[in-house]
Amino acid sequence: MNMIDHLPALQVIVPLISAPFCILMRNHMLAWAVAVVASGAAFSLAILSMGFVSDGATLTYAMGGWEAPYGIALEIDAFSALLTVIISGASLLALLAGAASARQQLVDEKQPLFFSAWLLALAGLLGITITADAFNIFVFMEISSLASYVIIAAGPHRKALGAVFKYLVMGTIGATFYLIGVGLIYMMTGTLNLEDIALRLNDVSDQRPIFVAAGFITIGLALKAAVFPLHVWMPNAYNYAPHIVSAFIAACATKVSLYVMMRFDFMVFQPNLVGHEFQFSYFFMPLALIAILSGAVVAALSRDLKRLLAWSSVSQIGYIVLGASLTTEAGLTSAIAHMFNHALAKGGGFLIAMGAALYYTTTRFSNLAGLGKEHPWIAAAFVVIGCSLIGVPGTAGFISKWLLVSAALEQGALGVLIISVVVLSSLLAVVYVWKVVELFYFAPRPEGGSSDVMQVRKPEMLLYMLVLGLVAGANIWFGIMPGEPLALAGQAAQALLGGSL
Amino acid sequence: MVWLDLYHYWVFAILLMIGYFSVIAKRNLVKKLIGLSLFQSAVFLLYITMGKVDGGTAPIIGMTDKTDIFSNPLPQVLILTAIVVGISTTALGLSIVVRIKEAYGSIEEDVIHQKDQVE
Amino acid sequence: MVMLIDILATGLMAIGAFFVFVGGLGALRMPDFYTRMHAASLTDSAGPIFILSGLMVQSESYLVAVKLFAVLVFLLITAPTASNALASASLLAGNKPGLAVKRSSAE
């Protein structure tokens, strides 16, 4: 067999196998290097497979040589290719930029364990996106969640522990709900392969266990995806995690759960269950609208950069859910494109927080005042990324918001409500971004604020600035030339609505 | 009687309720974890129950020569995996609780919350 | 012959069940920790001896009988050890037997 045929398997296996190697490294720099290399390999594999699926093809792989539904099948289509690029890209960039930050926040001898858990989280997230088996999703979901708990708990503040415990409890409830749903479906169809479920569900689609299963799966995944009002675990977990972890997890973790939810809903339930698309719409649209507003309000009120970014995520996840809940091609395209654009903006935002903390130890506003004078590049990058969060034309954030607005326009009267909410929340976003910009540029430096600064090594700093520049540049690049991700998003939306896997 | 035929299912539902209630309502972190494992055990019962075939035996060929009807092996495979996932989650949760106890001196959620507020 | 074996097995298991029942009763009704433990130890010594022998008599192949015997041996080694560890732990923790307490208070 050709190595290219193994692409879907390698995508998961490479980071998975690197993880055990990581803990055998005695030196923390070596462990970091292993993590970087593995993430880099995963990223290049993701780019490679993106090339294969960009013309509408899907890559499939029968694990162990057993064809589905008897064995476990892997599948890469446009949607999953986009997700793998987001995940592995976020991991690679966060690792490259975060070498200094990791040294600042983590004890040296714990770093091999930390990076090993990091790779497991990466492999778990990739595994979820690539598999086409309902139970396999659960297994990899647990790998990624357990590993995320570990890397978030590495946060230096004791509040990280409380946040992680809450995340662990709610995450496990979500996963168990998902497991109940899959069990009920399996009971009625006798199969676990998603495609096969979609086929066989047709005969039993009017039976009660299937409705209940749809409910359990949707709620369980919404819990994992931090959809309002099930988001309560998220802001603290993102806030108290080590900065390097926030940059990685915030960029991709919840999106993977959203991805699974969308795939399940649009490919398995909606073609088979009568009226399910309306239930989906009416259930999620109000929640998304409240999430968009409430997340932005709390973000505008917060006094800490990371907390602000975390609450802004609640609002941004609302946008993705809103786009999906329109159940039209335009809406889905905007949701999927926003996954990519939000990953760029939010990942970049947490990179800024990481850089600020390098110089001023915390990300509290009182510490960050006047950052623009001492570190103009970081402040400039924040301006770009902030614009992308708001959705200023010329940045990536604008593209998906514009798509969302035009998708909403198709909805008639309802569209007016949606658009007004979007506009209102964009105004709130202007408020919270402006607060930080004002702080960076116009507030005076507090006396003696930067006394206990850690020693930042030159190459680490260079890498950090390079990555930050790259991410800020990408926010502009994809705002002007959104070609490739948008094409993939459009394809993914078509596939989702076409009801074929 | 439809009700009695499903008694395994009712036991599953009751266990799930007890565990779920314990997770949400209890303020003691160890109690929450115990509730969580109860909650998961209930789901294991659901899966194993649905795999049972009347008059079947354990899916091992040649173990008894009385019958060749086997219960469904697939749910058992899935639950083997889920049990191991469950113990992993419990172990991780417990280690976090130990650290919380060391950092706050308590494993009661309310006390921890108060101490966070004071700061 | 089959009849005889059945009667023998049922009888042995009934005796075993009786011991287990008495043990449970004692664990609930006895006055203090040590006497309760004494009663409870009946459930994992005398009880299993009779129940497992009953099962052995009834078993279809020698392999099953040997396995049951191994279980019995294992139980007979571990159960008293566990009781011993429990009792000495309790004694070390300062828990005096009830009778001793009574006697010393009478003097």
Place this chain on the structure above:
Amino acid sequence: MIELFNVFLMSMLIITALAMVSSRHLFVTVMLSGFFSLLIAAIFLLLDAADVALTEAAVGAGISTVLFLGALALMDVEETVRGEKWIRIFSLFVVAVTTLALVYAAFEQPAFGDPNAPIHQHVAPWYIQHVPIHMDIPNIVTGILGSYRGYDTLGEVFVVFTAGIGVLSILGDPVKNRRQRVVKKAGLRHYLIPRLVGRTLIPFIVLFGLYVQFHGEYSPGGGFQAGAIIAAAIILFAILEGEDQALKIIPMRGLYFLMASGALLYAGVGVATMLMGGRFLEYGVLADTMVAGQQWGILLIEAGVGMTVTGVLLTIFHAFAARSNL
């Protein structure tokens, strides 16, 4: 008759669960949870799930109880604060909604044990039919676990591995933690009888573990169960002779190595099949014939599973024990 027994066990299960949740004393709760696991294992056995029963008994009743006790040694065992009223009402509400959904789903389900239920029609008969053809092993569960759904099992090994490194990362290296504290008593040194009996039994427990490991293709058992049993034997040794003695036999570095190499052995088999021209985890290419290759593959991956599980469970135990000083 068996139905009656079933109903009895189920009722005990519910009573135990209620007692677990309502008891204010955490020690009681944990002991009851061990009892709960044993009960549910018995039920699994009655429902023909021998492998699951063995795992639940070893993991749920054995390892998980030890972990909880190890953690409880570090904290207050009394539950002091009762939640506020609105929290209880809110929880009741959420639980009630969930339960209503489940009750709603109950009817229109296939009846219990119905051989014509859809679950017994599609994939399952194929497995039962093809395991003898493809790999010629009696235990169908092992066949599915190791080969047809081997990728799931790989994921599962990595879940365990994650838990191991997670606990290490959260609680810190046991050896260093021990050094920082004054070690008062090592093990149960002054208990002569438990020590003597324990020492005699430990080799047999390990032997039994190995039997479960390598006989997993023929009877209930396999890597997970064996790993749990062997780990339990070594934990017993650590309790009897003291942590330090146990760490002398298998030092922390060895445990790291055990964890990592088990996971790598499993994934390595997959990579080997890839290099030999098959797909990932396609064991058929490992030997001349399909059947022989599958048997080799399953044997190897089960060994990997056993190694990782043993390593991880011991690591977790040491990590807890080092904090509590036993």
